[in-house]
Amino acid sequence: MIVPAALSQNRFNTRWYTLKRPATTDAPLIWRRWLLDRGSLTQHLVQASQGQFSVEVVRQLWGRPSRSEARALNIDPRQRVLIREVRLLGHGQPWVFARTIIPASTLTGKQRKLKGLGCRSLGSVLFRDPTMKRGPLQISRLMLNCGDTAWARRSLFYLANKPLLVTEVFLPALQQVHYGNK
C-alpha cells in the first residue's frame, strides 16, 4: 500500500513551497499541468481514464493533524479533526493518494455532509458549491513508503468560509498516463 507516511507523521518534516510563478517549479512539463491546475482533479482523472475512474476510501477517522497541517489550517495541533484518506483510481490503478483534513468547526450546517462522502469524490461536492474558494497551491516532493518519490500538492478550500486542507500525491502509475492537450 503506497500510503505516504510523510504526510501524517511529523518526523518527516515535509517542506511545502508556494509557487509564485508556475515556471519556478522544476517539475517536468506534464506534471506542471497536473500539479498547478486549480480546477477539479477528479474531472481531469475522469477524462484521462475515459470514465474508468473510482474513489477507494483507505480510511476515515477522527484524529490529530500533523504539525504542518495544523499550521496550514491555523488550528491547534491538539485539535481533533476528521481525516479522510483515499486513493483515486484510473482503470483500477492507484493514480493519486489524497488526504483531507477537516476541522470539526467546518462540519456544520450544509458541510456536515462531508462526513458521509464514502466513495463519492470530494471534488464533486467542492466544485459544485457556490461558496467554494481555494487558497494558493503548495508543492512538495515526497518520499513514498515504497521508496519512490512523488510530486504532491496541497491547498486550503473554503466552503461558507470554513476551511479544509486537501493534499494530493501523484503516484508513479500516473506517469504512464498520456493526458491529451485538453
Ligand SMILES: C=C(O[C@@H]1C=C(C(=O)O)C=C[C@H]1O)C(=O)O
Ligand atoms: C478536491 C478534489 O477532490 C478529489 C477527491 C478527493 C476525495 O474524494 O477525498 C480528495 C482530493 C481530490 O483529489 C478534486 O477533484 O479536485
